[in-house]
Amino acid sequence: MKILSWISSSIKEIKRKKHEKREKKRKEKNLLNEAERKKVQDDFQKLIIFAEDISNQANIKSRQYIDNENTTCPHCGTKTIIVDKIRNVTGSGKVSGSFSFGTGSISGSSSTKTEAVNHCNTCGDEWKKTKSEYTDKWKIIVKWIWHIAMYVEEKYSFGLDSITLLQQKLFYAETIYSVFDDASGVQALERENINKERLSLSQLREFFPSVYDSQVSSQP
Numbered sequence: 001m002k003i004l005s006w007i008s009s010s011i012k013e014i015k016r017k018k019h020e021k022r023e024k025k026r027k028e029k030n031l032l033n034e035a036e037r038k039k040v041q042d043d044f045q046k047l048i049i050f051a052e053d054i055s056n057q058a059n060i061k062s063r064q065y066i067d068n069e070n071t072t073c074p075h076c077g078t079k080t081i082i083v084d085k086i087r088n089v090t091g092s093g094k095v096s097g098s099f100s101f102g103t104g105s106i107s108g109s110s111s112t113k114t115e116a117v118n119h120c121n122t123c124g125d126e127w128k129k130t131k132s133e134y135t136d137k138w139k140i141i142v143k144w145i146w147h148i149a150m151y152v153e154e155k156y157s158f159g160l161d162s163i164t165l166l167q168q169k170l171f172y173a174e175t176i177y178s179v180f181d182d183a184s185g186v187q188a189l190e191r192e193n194i195n196k197e198r199l200s201l202s203q204l205r206e207f208f209p210s211v212y213d214s215q216v217s218s219q220p
């Protein structure tokens with residue numbers, strides 16, 4: 001009986017080791033099963049919503065800043081309704097002269113162009129409009145991934161801030177990696193020259209939990 005029980009436990013041990021080996025390979029090759037795929041998909045939606053929230057907040061702040069820049073006269077400090085005027089504007093943002101479009105002499109500089117500028121009705125000062133620079137969820141996500149890549153490449157330590165932020169939200173490494181498989185994500189990443197060669201899944205797993213380790217693995 002003792003021998004039989006020994007054989008039985010040995011077989012169990014062999015099976016367990018085989019299963020472990022298979023699971024390790026599955027993780028290496030990122031071959032998700034149905035349950036894991038669902039987890040990553042749900043997590044990916046969470047990532048998108050999180051990025052959307054952050055970009056909305058950033059845009060509100062940016063809007064407030066721009067409104068303030070465009071409605072406060074830099075010369076006399078008056079906060080007033082500013083009148084748009086068409087003026088020649090040089091590349092540096094200086095408003096050249098006080099002539100209106102069409103009546104003054106056009107400067108030879110190729111960097112001079114006409115555009116609407118802010119005009120203060122109190123002191124007459126004119127200054128270039130501060131343009132809106134809005135962000136969106138993909139720009140935010142790409143910034144995160146760029147930060148991670150830069151941190152991994154040991155170029156910028158500030159990348160750690162983005163890593164910490166995403167760690168706090170408990171995103172899976174596979175979720176972040178799946179941005180590389182999303183059509184909009186890939187397009188946004190390409191603009192920053194980031195692809196799978198630049199950042200691998202195993203590198204992401206050094207910072208983020210893996211969905212493969214997030215469950216009691218099913219026994220064979």
Ligand SMILES: [Zn+2]
Binds near residue numbers: 074077120121123124
């Ligand atoms: Zn003024």
